Amino acid sequence: MAVALFIGYKALLRNETPVACIVTKGDEILSIGYNYTNTSLNGTKHAEFIACSRLADDTNFQELTLYVTVEPCIMCASYLRQLHFGKVVFGCGNDRFGGAGTILSVHNDREFANAPFQALDGICRTEAIQLLRNFYIQENESAPSPKVKKNKNIDEKEYPMNPLESSRMEHASFYGKERLIQSGRELTPKANLGYSIANYLDIHRLRKVPYLEKELGDVTLQQLEEFSSLFYDVDKDGQVVYSKQVERYQPKRRKLSES
Ligand SMILES: [Zn+2]
DSSP states (O other), rough: OOOHHHHHHHHHHHTTTOEEEHHHHHHHHEEEEOOOOOHHHHHHOOHHHHHHTSOOTOOOOOOEEEEEEOOOOOHHHHHHHHOOOEEEEEOOOOOTTBTTSSSSOOOOOOOOSSSOOEEEEOOOOOOHHHHHHHHHHHHHHHHSSHHOOOOOHHHOOOOOOOEEEEEHHHHHHHHHGGGGTTTTTTOOSSSBBBBBBBGGGHHHHHSSSTHHHEEEEEEOHHHHHHHHOOEEEEEETSOTTTTTTOOOOOHHHHHHHHH
């Protein structure tokens, strides 16, 4: 998920909504996708579509896992189900269009013809929200009348309570019983250990991610540094460490310092 978040950050650098995903088979990343609706002016170019459309027609999607920063929308969830996707892991819920539990449960609705897929939420939930906040804050600030468009929620520091959309049983079977978290807390990669998202990224590995540098430009140490500065840490009890100073993505400052 850390890689998906970084791809989302790279999309943000291109002024796209920072929603991104990777498709994996075991430890191997087969494909990536990121929101591409602004540049292409095509509202259906969602991350999941881009990632899956790169794969061959005879791909066995059942054995693949999609890690996506935000819950697939209803359209994408339906698409994933038609592909017979195996498993979908997402960061934060999609309060407006979520098709994997939040608005509709396209992933496991019995009325659908195709087999259901497993959808699990909560991995890097706060980081996924924070990336989106950075995008919307920037949008607001560049809007002609920022006061009118100002959305209060994105300036709030704390995150909305973790709703744990998937059932607790599903969480236990996927993440392991020892990682079952208390309601309202965040999942950590290892039971009883906190984390900082930057610790899960390595520039050499990022540079090998298929399509990433080719489509979204070089991965640099400065980018990794800026990316890391955007997020809070999570402590061993799954609580966000709000005392850490986090930066805001600053596209204007970036342009100045690069010129
Ligand atoms: Zn979608």
